[in-house]
Amino acid sequence: MPTRADRHVGAILLAQQCAELGARCRTIHLITGLKPRELQWLFFSDPQATPRGRAPDSPEWYHSANLLHRAEASIFSSVYKRLRSTGFAAGEALVSAYRSYRSICQCPYRISFDRAFDLASHTDGIWLAKCPAFSVVACPACNSQFLAAFGTVACSNDECLFCRLVQRFGTDQRLQRSFPTHAPPTDAAGTQMEMMALLCHAEHGADGDSGRQ
Numbered sequence: 001m002p003t004r005a006d007r008h009v010g011a012i013l014l015a016q017q018c019a020e021l022g023a024r025c026r027t028i029h030l031i032t033g034l035k036p037r038e039l040q041w042l043f044f045s046d047p048q049a050t051p052r053g054r055a056p057d058s059p060e061w062y063h064s065a066n067l068l069h070r071a072e073a074s075i076f077s078s079v080y081k082r083l084r085s086t087g088f089a090a091g092e093a094l095v096s097a098y099r100s101y102r103s104i105c106q107c108p109y110r111i112s113f114d115r116a117f118d119l120a121s122h123t124d125g126i127w128l129a130k131c132p133a134f135s136v137v138a139c140p141a142c143n144s145q146f147l148a149a150f151g152t153v154a155c156s157n158d159e160c161l162f163c164r165l166v167q168r169f170g171t172d173q174r175l176q177r178s179f180p181t182h183a184p185p186t187d188a189a190g191t192q193m194e195m196m197a198l199l200c201h202a203e204h205g206a207d208g209d210s211g212r213q
């Protein structure tokens with residue numbers, strides 16, 4: 001049975017990981033329950049280094065974001081949901097899924113830690129959200145998992161971001177030049193991995209969408 005001290009130390013260690021990943025004070029407060037004043041003192045003593053700006057609002061943002069932003073949000077969310085379904089607590093799942101996302105995609109990351117927190121909140125209906133606004137659904141064609149409005153049932157691949165990226169590859173010569181050895185993937189994991197590679201390289205002008213987070 002963990003003592004109060006064990007739980008407090010655990011919360012501080014989790015807070016430290018969140019801070020290292022760029023979380024703002026309010027995000028860490030909501031994840032760990034530690035008081036903002038304590039978090040300020042521990043992690044945000046340098047005002048110049050304190051994250052600022054408007055907090056993300058993903059239910060509004062996601063549906064108008066460009067394809068690559070939504071694909072990266074989906075990569076994070078599919079890992080997060082998988083960890084949650086295997087019994088990870090929300091805070092640990094968030095940190096692990098965000099690290100996993102950053103190991104897959106390359107800097108500059110389109111999804112900030114605060115954005116990931118916001119996505120997780122609105123996928124699980126926790127922290128910032130009273131009820132879920134997103135579901136992670138599997139594409140019936142390529143089996144990749146992507147984020148969609150809550151309750152969406154994917155009967156076709158019309159909404160699948162990864163199928164759309166593959167389709168774009170077929171007609172976009174700039175993408176083809178980026179991936180001269182690309183071959184159509186043969187399984188679900190292959191599709192998502194191909195697309196992850198695509199995401200990493202699309203930064204160099206191959207993306208037809210506009211706008212940055």
Ligand SMILES: [Zn+2]
Pocket residue numbers: 139140141142143144157160161162163164
């Ligand atoms: Zn698909």
